[in-house]
Amino acid sequence: MVYVDGREASKVLDIGYEALKKAVKRGADKYLYVYIDGKGRGGKKLLIGVDKSALSAAIAAGTLERPDTYDEAGLPCAFDAITNISDSKTEKKASEAADVVAPDMSEYLNATKEQREKALLRMEACERYENRDKRITAKQFIRELGSEFSLIKTTEMKLFRWKKAVEEARASGTSPLIALLDKRGTKKGTTLMSQEQQDMAVRMLCRRDNPLRVSAIYQNMLHGFAEEMVSYDVLNNFLKRWKIKNASMYEFVQDADGWKNKRMAGFGSLDEKAKYPNHYWELDSTPADVITKDGKRYAILGMIDVFSRRVTFWVDERSSSYSIARLLRKAMLKLGIPENVVIDNGKDYKSNHFASICYNLGITQETVPPFSGDMKPHIERMFGTMSRELFEELEGYTGHSVAEKSRIESRRGFAHKIESKSKWYEEAKTREKKSFVDAFRIKKENLGLEIQVPVDAAALQQWIDAWVDNIYERRKHGTLNMAPIKKWHDSVSWVKMVPDPRMLDILLGESFERKVGKKGIRLGGALYQHVKLASFVGEHVRIMTDDNMGIVYVYEMNHAPICIAEDYDWSGKSRAELAEGKRMSHRISREMAKLAEEWEETSRRLDPTIKDRIEAAALERGRELPASTMAVSKSTPAIRAVMDRTFAEQDVETVERSNVMNMQGEKLMPSGRPMFQNFYDRLLWDINNNMVDESTKKIANAYPDLWEMAEKAKRIG
Secondary structure, eight states: OEEEEHHHHHHHHTSOHHHHHHHHHTTOTTOOEEEEESSSGGGEEEEEEEOHHHHHHHHHHTSSOOOOOBOTTSOBOOOOOOOSOOSOHHHHHHHHHHHOOOOOOHHHHTSOHHHHHHHHHHHHHHHHHHTSOTTSOHHHHHHTOOGGGGGGOOOHHHHHHHHHHHHHHHHHTSOHHHHTOOOOSOOOSOOSSOHHHHHHHHHHHTOSSSOOOHHHHHHHHHHHHGGGOOOHHHHHHHHHHHHHHTHHHHHHHHOHHHHHHHHSOOOSOTTTTOOSTTSEEEEEEEEOSBOOTTSOOOEEEEEEETTTOOEEEEEESSOOHHHHHHHHHHHHHHHOOOSEEEEOSOTTTTSHHHHHHHHHHTOEEEEOOTTOGGGSHHHHHHHHHHHHHTGGGSTTBOOSSHHHHHHHHHHHOHHHHHHHHHHHHHHHHTSOHHHHHHHHOOOGGGTTOOOOOOOOHHHHHHHHHHHHHHTGGGSOBTTTTBOHHHHHHHOOOOOOOOSOHHHHHHHHSOEEEEEOBTTBEEETTEEEBOGGGGGGTTSEEEEEOOSBTTEEEEEOTTSOEEEEEEOGGGTTOBHHHHHHHHHHTTOOOOOOOOOOOHHHHHHHHHSOOHHHHHHHHHHHTTTOOOGGGSOOOOSOHHHHHHHHSOHHHHHHHHHHHOOEEOTTSOEEOTTSOOOOSSHHHHHHHHHHTTOOOHHHHHHHHHOHHHHHHHHHHHHHO
16 A cells, blocks of 8 residues: 555546545545645645555556655655556456465564564554554554553654564565564573583483483483583573473373373364264273272273264273173164274274174274374263263262372361271171172272272163263254254164174174084083084084073084084073183283383483492492492302302402512412402403403303493493
């Protein structure tokens, strides 16, 4: 926008000059204008604001000669006409869009907070001045600025200087905010630490295997850099700035799960893939935030239909392929058979049993990567909703985390704990002694919790089912904008149901291939027999199981049914409970977290530690280590014989018998070594003088810690 004489503006705007003057006189908002001293009625000259591109087009068309141009303050300003003006508005917009280049904002972003704040205030003042009622003078405008602009102390001279800087920045394609920065003063954010010191400090700060305090980092670096190390304050200030500048990375190494919940992008929606009921189910399990009467913290297994958000939960002692089968049985009788299930890499979901369930029912498994709960977000959020709404009001609630568990116990108070424990104890005394002991047996991770009269596992299952059926599925869901049960019933899609629950039990069992022996079929310690198996002795058959350990369903390899074979000794016993008992002795540790970043490994390998400082301090104290601190192996009789007499006494006797002397007339041992007071000095002398022989190796094998210390001392010294 530039200002030109009113007569020239009328040609650009294609309006009569008199009509333009009348519009200005009656205060029309359509035109921007300003009066300056000059020839005319009252000694004033009328200037009208016109668009630069429109003015350039008028010049290019020959409508007017290049006019004198002014800014909104009425001051003369230069104007370069835009050439190659197109008559097509589309081409003009495309050309303008093609010329737009994002300015480099690094200088602004690296400025201090105060510098950025002042630049923003100056920019806002300039914009307000440009958009003001043009009858308001600059002095009046400054007087009417609010108190929030007191930080920049606006004057007429400053305002016009800022305004000019903004125009020049826009003309050059740079950011006006950078032009308005106050760049006086020293550059902040610098440090006296070398790049090597900075790298080491960051590695130690971000170690996840053994996170260090700043004081420990300083002591370790002081040991490594000695007199070259900067002061503690310099290190502390550097790490503070690093944490602010790299907040995301620091949060990740402190708490990867917390970082994921807070910072991982959540663009898009994973529920769009579900087009109809039972298209996709998400399965998962979590420990309940409730301790039950038997002192256990049960596992909650859950499924959610992504399309309708209907859910089903199963309470079990732990998550296993058998507990998953029970969950699926309950869910399928309620909703039908799903087409796809989204699962994680847990051992129970990767078992042969679960794979056979999916195969038997024609379900496709969709496995998400390890530690990717965000890939099955609906069931994850469902667990959180249930815990907040239901578990927090149940007896035995422990909190969602260790910290919350501690706060709960603090709030309840000591007297209430004693009262609740006494009440529970009195109730337990009415039972047999063994029953009381079993009820009081609480897992190690739950010690210290308040003992109330909590619900049992069956009651916990009933409360969960009642909450799902009566509250959750019948209220409006925020994402669906309707209740899950209504979303389900409003769908016109067909749902595949299981007509016979007994057949479902078979399909949810494990399937095996076995060879029929002379006495029947052996499986899991049981022997299953039936008269029809006599025709299949020596042949392979396909068998399917349910939870009853006493029977198996036998089919030919082409799935033609043969019989239901039985083992009466196992009849009525739960196959899941027996299998769980076997697995307890073979349970392996859970999946490990990702390896730390490269600097974490480098820190463990290269950076100084408290061990290095201890060894250095020991060397500083005369390079002596008491004999009592030496680790002696009891592996051979030869080493035990060495322990009967001290190392120093042996050297004295050896030197007395020796005829070898040095240039100063001092006796040496036959090997040319001097006498030593301890093993460490002997090993260090051998390394420094290239005298490592079989006797040295024997001592090193007996005292590996001293040998390692001697090698380190050689490298340091």
